[in-house]
Structures are given as structure tokens and as C-alpha cells.
Amino acid sequence: MMSNEEWMEVYKNGDIEGFEELYSRLYEPLYCFLFRYTREEQLSIDIVQDTFERLQYIKQDFDQQKGTVKAFLFQIAYRLMINKLNRRKKWRTLFPFLVPTENRRLSADEKLTVQEAILQLPEKQRAVILLVYYHDLPQEEIAQILSIPLGTVKSRLHNAIKTLKEELKEDFDA
Amino acid sequence: MLKNEFHKEQWLKDSLDQDKVEIPKQLITYKKSRWQRFIQYLASPTKDPLEPIYSSSVGYTSLKLLPIVTAVFITILQIMLQ
Numbered sequence: 001m002m003s004n005e006e007w008m009e010v011y012k013n014g015d016i017e018g019f020e021e022l023y024s025r026l027y028e029p030l031y032c033f034l035f036r037y038t039r040e041e042q043l044s045i046d047i048v049q050d051t052f053e054r055l056q057y058i059k060q061d062f063d064q065q066k067g068t069v070k071a072f073l074f075q076i077a078y079r080l081m082i083n084k085l086n087r088r089k090k091w092r093t094l095f096p097f098l099v100p101t102e103n104r105r106l107s108a109d110e111k112l113t114v115q116e117a118i119l120q121l122p123e124k125q126r127a128v129i130l131l132v133y134y135h136d137l138p139q140e141e142i143a144q145i146l147s148i149p150l151g152t153v154k155s156r157l158h159n160a161i162k163t164l165k166e167e168l169k170e171d172f173d174a
Numbered sequence: 175m176l177k178n179e180f181h182k183e184q185w186l187k188d189s190l191d192q193d194k195v196e197i198p199k200q201l202i203t204y205k206k207s208r209w210q211r212f213i214q215y216l217a218s219p220t221k222d223p224l225e226p227i228y229s230s231s232v233g234y235t236s237l238k239l240l241p242i243v244t245a246v247f248i249t250i251l252q253i254m255l256q
Contacts, residue, residue, distance in 0.1 A: 023204050032195045042218065045198055049205055114189045132176045133190055139176055157176060161183070168189055 004069040012059050023052055026070060029135055030077050036130050037081065039119055047084065051077040071141040078127065078145055117167040125160035132157055 002010075004022060011018025027048055034044035054076050062072050118126060124146075131142045142153045180187050227233040 020204075027201050027204075028197055031197055031201055035195050036193065041198060045201055048201060052204055114193050117189075118193070133180060136177050142176075154176070157179060161179060161186070165183065165186060168186065 005064050008059070008062055008064075008069045012062070019052075019056070022055075022069065022073075026073055027052075029070070030073060032134060033074065033130055034077060034081055036115075036118060036134065037126060038085070039115065043081075043084065047077055047080050050080050054080070067141060067144050071137070071144050074131070074135075074137075074141075075145045075147075114168065117164055120167060121160055121163055125156050125163060128153060128156040129160040129164065 002021075004025060007018045007021045007025075009018070011022065030048050030051060031044055034047050035041065038044055051073055055073065058076075062069065118129070121129065127146055128142060131137050131145065137145075139150055139153050143150045146153070148156075180190075224237070227237055
């Protein structure tokens, strides 16, 4: 069975089958990461499609010595997502009256779900915990995806676990 | 492996494992053109911006009264400006 990197080479040599194979293998993990990060279905679908569209333009930039195809695609997707979210924040600052107000407040006996707890994590910690736990990526690849130093990955993971434990602990104890 | 960090916290692992993601069917095939995606975007259902207003009885009544109140207000304004 051919690896993602071998299929990437096929695609770089002009065979569209390589692209199709990479898409069928990687759209699911990409979508799961984006959806868990944003909790927005349409936005996540759009970013997955945009990621593969971008891959078509920069496929020659992929270097097997620098990392895996999965990390390469996750890096593209993460950057696209952060750009989109930042752009949206800017628009919301300019036109705050267009933003729907979130009325939901948790009552004392209502439990915080794990999805909500993840969503409440600071953005930098959220990405690390998702990549480590759900995608089981090595430290080097996570550092490459998020463009941060190796040591920062571990410290962010510790902080994320600590915050998540604090948020969920009370529900667990109850 | 970094995932080993979670082994000490079994309850946290159990909580995280509860989060299952359903993959949308439209992702199964790659949409080749932006135009195709634009059409899909236009055809997708949108959220009604007035929903929070008419979902409550007070909001619904005020929505019905709004044209009358506006008409009265404009009439008074015109009388005062004469």
C-alpha cells in the first residue's frame, strides 16, 4: 500500500489520481480537526475544500524531508482557518450589531459538555490538544503545523490539560 | 508520544472520547470549481434574522404593532412640522 508521501509524488508528477487518493484519505481528519476547533459545519467544509484547492497551487512546495503530507495539509488548513476567523473578528468589531447574541447560560445543575469545554479553551491551547489527542501527531509535526517551537507544544499541552481538567472536574465529581 | 500525557487521566480520556464528529456527505467528493461551491452556498438554508423576535409572543405582538406605531409616529412628526 502506497504512503501519502508516495501519492504526493505521483500528484506532483502530474497524475490527478494522486490528488484524488490524498483527498479521500485526508478530508476526514482535516474536517474533524476544523469542526472540533470551530464547531461550525459550513465553515469547516469550506476550509477543507479551500485547503485542497490551495494544495493544487503549492504542491511543488512540499518537501518530504521537512515533514509529512498530513502535516503539510493541516498547516495549510490551520492558516486558512485562523485567517478566516481573524477576518470575521474584524468585521464583528466594525459591525457589532450584526452579530447574533449568545443567550445561552449554563444553569447550576447543567453540565458543561466536553465540546463546550474544548471550545472555551484559549485558541492556542485548543489546537494543540486536538492535534495531540484526536490525531495523535508527533511533537515535531504539531510544531510545524502551528509554526511554534518544539518546547511550546509541550507547555501548551500541559496548560490545555490543566484548563480542561478544571472545567470538567466539577461535573465529573458531581 | 505526547498522547501518553492523557494516560494518567482516564476520566478525561473518557470525556474526550465522547466527542464524535459526523462527516457531512457533501465532502465525499471534492468540489472542483469555486462556481459550484458558490451555487451550493446560495442554495444552502439560511438563518432567519427575525426568528428571535417572533419566537416569543411579546416579540410577535410588537412585530405586528411596529408598522402601526411607525405610521402614528410619522403622522405626528408631519403634523408638528407643519
